Amino acid sequence: MPELNSQPKAEITDAASAIAVLDAVAAQPTLVRINQAGRQIDALADLLGRVPLRLACLSSFTMDPLKASIELHGLRAGFRFETYVAPYGRFEQELIDPSSGLNAGGPQAVLLAVRLPDVCPALYDSFNGISPREAGDILGEWFTRLGTALRTFRERSSAPVLMQNYEMPLSPALGIADAGGPHSQASTLRDANARLQQLSRDIPNLYVMDYDGLVARVDRERWCDPRTRLFARIPVASGHYWRLAGFYVSHLRPLFGLSKKVLVLDADNTLWGGVIGDVGLNGIQLGQDFPGNAFVEFQKRVLDLHQRGVILAIASKNEPGSVEQVLAEHPQMVLRARHFASTKVSWNPKPPALREIADELNLGIDSFVFMDDSPVECDLMRKSLPEVLTVQLPADPAGYSASIDALDCFEQWTISEEDRKRGELYQAETGRRQLQAVVVDMPAFYRQLEMAMTLYVNHLPHVGRASQMTNRTNQFNMHTVRCTEDDIRRFMTDDQHWVVTVALADRFGDNGVIGMAVVDRGVETWRVPLFLMSCRILGRTVEQSFLRWIAEKAREAGGRRLEAEFVPTAKNRPFSGFFEQCGLRRARDSGDIQLWEANLAAGVEPIPDWIRVAVE
Amino acid sequence: MDSGMTNSDKFKSIIAAILQVDEDTVTDQLTPDRVDTWDSLNHINLIGALEQEFGITLATENLERTQSIPVLKSLLAQHGVVV
Numbered sequence: 001m002p003e004l005n006s007q008p009k010a011e012i013t014d015a016a017s018a019i020a021v022l023d024a025v026a027a028q029p030t031l032v033r034i035n036q037a038g039r040q041i042d043a044l045a046d047l048l049g050r051v052p053l054r055l056a057c058l059s060s061f062t063m064d065p066l067k068a069s070i071e072l073h074g075l076r077a078g079f080r081f082e083t084y085v086a087p088y089g090r091f092e093q094e095l096i097d098p099s100s101g102l103n104a105g106g107p108q109a110v111l112l113a114v115r116l117p118d119v120c121p122a123l124y125d126s127f128n129g130i131s132p133r134e135a136g137d138i139l140g141e142w143f144t145r146l147g148t149a150l151r152t153f154r155e156r157s158s159a160p161v162l163m164q165n166y167e168m169p170l171s172p173a174l175g176i177a178d179a180g181g182p183h184s185q186a187s188t189l190r191d192a193n194a195r196l197q198q199l200s201r202d203i204p205n206l207y208v209m210d211y212d213g214l215v216a217r218v219d220r221e222r223w224c225d226p227r228t229r230l231f232a233r234i235p236v237a238s239g240h241y242w243r244l245a246g247f248y249v250s251h252l253r254p255l256f257g258l259s260k261k262v263l264v265l266d267a268d269n270t271l272w273g274g275v276i277g278d279v280g281l282n283g284i285q286l287g288q289d290f291p292g293n294a295f296v297e298f299q300k301r302v303l304d305l306h307q308r309g310v311i312l313a314i315a316s317k318n319e320p321g322s323v324e325q326v327l328a329e330h331p332q333m334v335l336r337a338r339h340f341a342s343t344k345v346s347w348n349p350k351p352p353a354l355r356e357i358a359d360e361l362n363l364g365i366d367s368f369v370f371m372d373d374s375p376v377e378c379d380l381m382r383k384s385l386p387e388v389l390t391v392q393l394p395a396d397p398a399g400y401s402a403s404i405d406a407l408d409c410f411e412q413w414t415i416s417e418e419d420r421k422r423g424e425l426y427q428a429e430t431g432r433r434q435l436q437a438v439v440v441d442m443p444a445f446y447r448q449l450e451m452a453m454t455l456y457v458n459h460l461p462h463v464g465r466a467s468q469m470t471n472r473t474n475q476f477n478m479h480t481v482r483c484t485e486d487d488i489r490r491f492m493t494d495d496q497h498w499v500v501t502v503a504l505a506d507r508f509g510d511n512g513v514i515g516m517a518v519v520d521r522g523v524e525t526w527r528v529p530l531f532l533m534s535c536r537i538l539g540r541t542v543e544q545s546f547l548r549w550i551a552e553k554a555r556e557a558g559g560r561r562l563e564a565e566f567v568p569t570a571k572n573r574p575f576s577g578f579f580e581q582c583g584l585r586r587a588r589d590s591g592d593i594q595l596w597e598a599n600l601a602a603g604v605e606p607i608p609d610w611i612r613v614a615v616e
Numbered sequence: 617m618d619s620g621m622t623n624s625d626k627f628k629s630i631i632a633a634i635l636q637v638d639e640d641t642v643t644d645q646l647t648p649d650r651v652d653t654w655d656s657l658n659h660i661n662l663i664g665a666l667e668q669e670f671g672i673t674l675a676t677e678n679l680e681r682t683q684s685i686p687v688l689k690s691l692l693a694q695h696g697v698v699v
Contacts, residue, residue, distance in 0.1 A: 030665065030668045030669065031633075031634065031661055031664050031665040031668060032629070032630055032633040032634065032665050032668070032669060033633075035633045035634050035636070035661070035665075036633050039633075039636055062657075064657055065657065065660070065661060227675075227676040227679065228660060228664075228679070230676065231660070231676055231679045231680075232656070232657070232660055232679065234660065238661070238664040238665075238668070239668065
């Protein structure tokens with residue numbers, strides 16, 4: 001039986017206590033706990049909700065009971081949702097009618113939770129009574145309706161729409177024959193899901209969430225409660241509200257820059273069993289048999305995360321050198337020194353170590369996840385750095401790899417080439433900083449880097465990466481306006497704009513595409529409505545050189561002025577001061593918006609000689 | 617739950633949490649007509665919460681909002697929970 005908190009109001013005084021409230025709900029997401037936390041949502045939102053978002057929920061079933069869970073999960077991720085829940089079954093009218101609650105509210109994201117059993121019931125409850133052709137007609141008609149509604153909405157709004165896919169039935173219509181038959185229920189529903197994927201490719205900014213995968217993972221037999229389904233059109237059992245809400249939010253995070261980026265791991269009893277300082281290199285548990293194989297399996301799961309773009313680091317309390325020795329010499333290690341962007345081994349507390357890692361990597365501490373087996377270390381981390389997501393490993397190492405699988409905070413909608421080699425990029429970054437430590441003056445340091453910058457104008461293969469950068473870059477970003485791939489493609493193909501992407505290589509390797517700008521090419525005045533750069537490149541004069549290149553192009557084209565805006569946010573402090581360094585003048589302010597400009601007639605300062613420039 | 621909590625305290629605390637009222641107001645006089653948070657949707661939440669907290673399963677007909685605190689208590693009693 002769940003534990004019931006007799007004190008309905010926990011004291012919420014700071015971010016750490018707010019997160020403790022949410023973690024307590026997550027530990028036992030009962031209706032009572034969800035409601036108790038929901039009652040304090042305003043106080044929680046003031047401390048945790050840093051990204052306000054108007055979220056609309058459209059559904060074929062009663063979705064209101066999920067609202068509190070969605071909002072609480074959102075806060076844990078950093079969202080402050082203003083949630084609109086449309087009456088059940090009204091999704092088509094809401095999408096089509098210009099005066100619907102959905103359209104009137106100007107949503108910034110839409111969850112479209114349609115269950116196929118609600119809209120095409122024959123495919124589920126009387127499949128054997130219809131012919132394959134009739135089944136095809138039913139699906140054809142449904143996709144025509146859905147496509148029409150979505151296209152109509154798309155003409156009005158570019159907000160991302162996240163649709164859930166269709167679930168397999170609890171019991172297949174043809175019984176054991178269903179798995180193999182050519183016109184089985186399973187194959188019909190798989191076809192429906194393939195058509196849904198196709199729709200998401202045809203209509204911009206439409207995403208498919210694997211709801212069927214979630215139901216299968218959690219427990220298909222107990223996912224629905226027939227009592228609430230039949231009585232109130234609430235199909236999902238109340239015990240799963242929390243899980244379903246988390247599923248929706250994890251799909252929203254990457255669209256609004258709220259996915260985590262870095263996983264910091266403890267070493268002893270996390271990467272291997274035992275304490276290296278006590279048992280030595282040959283005494284730690286790591287190998288073919290339990291418990292050593294549990295740690296090997298865990299490391300493989302971590303490596304797999306890394307290979308889709310998650311940056312790894314180590315924070316371990318140990319004698320300096322000991323952890324490094326295991327990384328270099330232990331034959332069973334899956335993870336090696338090259339996989340870690342930073343390794344902190346000392347007897348100092350771990351929260352400052354994480355801060356150091358964040359500084360080294362130029363990443364916000366709120367994009368960090370910390371994993372440790374020690375409840376003491378985890379507790380200290382939660383209290384000192386509540387913005388870090390702290391995950392305590394279970395007592396039994398057999399459960400370690402499941403802790404990795406349960407993380408839904410690193411999600412990205414697309415995995416780019418840059419993601420696959422991100423680890424190398426950050427590893428090289430550490431090499432560059434070491435070089436910086438031995439070089440005396442900065443120009444000498446810049447020269448030793450042998451930097452080569454390549455600029456691409458309206459280069460269509462960069463559409464995905466450009467959009468991704470607008471969604472992920474929070475720090476060196478003039479105003480953190482997010483762009484979809486479609487937005488970027490539009491800028492690239494009209495006559496007025498340039499989308500300039502910039503790639504950088506140096507003696508340590510290829511950094512890939514690390515910055516972008518949108519340029520509005522006027523006659524007298526060129527404007528820069530979007531300018532951003534990956535933080536790991538900052539401080540090497542690349543950012544100034546990039547803006548100077550744009551200014552020079554404007555001057556060559558006969559432009560007299562360059563204009564750009566800066567809108568300070570909670571995260572883009574690294575950008576402040578940048579325009580001034582580049583010689584721009586703060587012309588005026590309007591609200592939060594600072595307008596900066598440069599007079600091009602006076603000439604443009606050249607790009608420093610330590611950067612080679614090529615244009616593609 | 618604090619293991620010292622009686623079924624009666626627990627019952628009050630569940631009703632208070634779901635209907636968003638103070639525990640003191642949870643008396644036999646509290647009826648759906650008197651609290652605007654006791655709507656049909658919240659009544660379903662209420663039944664769900666009682667099931668979760670007392671580890672019981674109630675019949676679908678109890679989702680109907682024609683109920684009162686004494687009716688809920690006797691419903692629990694039928695399932696061996698005395699509050």
